[in-house]
Amino acid sequence: MNTPRLVTTAAELRPATAELLTRAAAANPARLPSLALVPTMGALHEGHASLMSAARADNDVVTASVFVNPLQFDDPADLERYPRTLDADLELLGRAGVDLVFAPSVEEVYPDGVPQVRLSAGTMGTRWEGASRPGHFDGVLTVVAKLFHYAAPPVPARFRAYFGQKDAQQVALIRRMVADLDFPVEITAVPIVRAADGLAESSRNRFLDAGQRQAALVLSKALTMLKDRAAAGEGLDLAAAVDLVRSQPGVDLDYFEVVDPRTLEPLAAGEPLAGPALALLAARVGPVRLIDNAVLA
Numbered sequence: 001m002n003t004p005r006l007v008t009t010a011a012e013l014r015p016a017t018a019e020l021l022t023r024a025a026a027a028n029p030a031r032l033p034s035l036a037l038v039p040t041m042g043a044l045h046e047g048h049a050s051l052m053s054a055a056r057a058d059n060d061v062v063t064a065s066v067f068v069n070p071l072q073f074d075d076p077a078d079l080e081r082y083p084r085t086l087d088a089d090l091e092l093l094g095r096a097g098v099d100l101v102f103a104p105s106v107e108e109v110y111p112d113g114v115p116q117v118r119l120s121a122g123t124m125g126t127r128w129e130g131a132s133r134p135g136h137f138d139g140v141l142t143v144v145a146k147l148f149h150y151a152a153p154p155v156p157a158r159f160r161a162y163f164g165q166k167d168a169q170q171v172a173l174i175r176r177m178v179a180d181l182d183f184p185v186e187i188t189a190v191p192i193v194r195a196a197d198g199l200a201e202s203s204r205n206r207f208l209d210a211g212q213r214q215a216a217l218v219l220s221k222a223l224t225m226l227k228d229r230a231a232a233g234e235g236l237d238l239a240a241a242v243d244l245v246r247s248q249p250g251v252d253l254d255y256f257e258v259v260d261p262r263t264l265e266p267l268a269a270g271e272p273l274a275g276p277a278l279a280l281l282a283a284r285v286g287p288v289r290l291i292d293n294a295v296l297a
């Protein structure tokens, strides 16, 4: 097992990154070395391991950040409760072959407290997940912008960042931020990891009992129904997929829409797809709120 180097300040991260990239460039002078950043809030699980292996497979140097970002929590009790498991995280990151772990303190990232100037996710950040979490995506974009600055290659290199497709709205907003504000980073969305029964992996699944877990399977079934129709070039029957979810006792649907992943605006129901399309849903099952999605085109 590789032991990643742990750094806690941006001042340490830059020279450590430069050293590894310089070494990679010397080992392969014919091409530009590449650096991957995988931002996380820790409490890592198998879903995160798949992000790390995607980053490891394609890059010379892999940095993971572990930072529980207060700015993206609207409820202080949630922030307080969020698990901090750095030792276990370092083990997983070591097994995944990560080179550098950047785990700054809140004071390092926000030395003057809550920043006066923050990014706004605009209307894309106020719908779907944003509707029940006001300000959440503004906080996500603000910290991701800061992480891009801290982790950016200090010597010539390609810069890529990896996020889980499970949080499709977050991915859409980060892509939008990178395009709108010209960040020199390529964004990769890593596909959702699913259990054998189809349920999207999430740390929240452990709070489902057997019956609730069985009920939750309707979510991936409904998404598969839409995917199959999209693959066959047929018009999407979103109403039938919504009915399927609504007919499942124990599942309380919040939203289920097919949207343009570039804008998160709903697409016209029933039309054959003419461009990129993403099915997004959220539902409460027993004690947890689950989200899931499928790329349709």
Ligand code: PAF
Residues within 6 Å of the ligand: 039, 040, 041, 067, 069, 072, 140, 143, 144, 167, 170
């Ligand atoms: O997806 C997460 O874990 C967080 O929202 C992120 C991207 C690390 C920003 O804090």
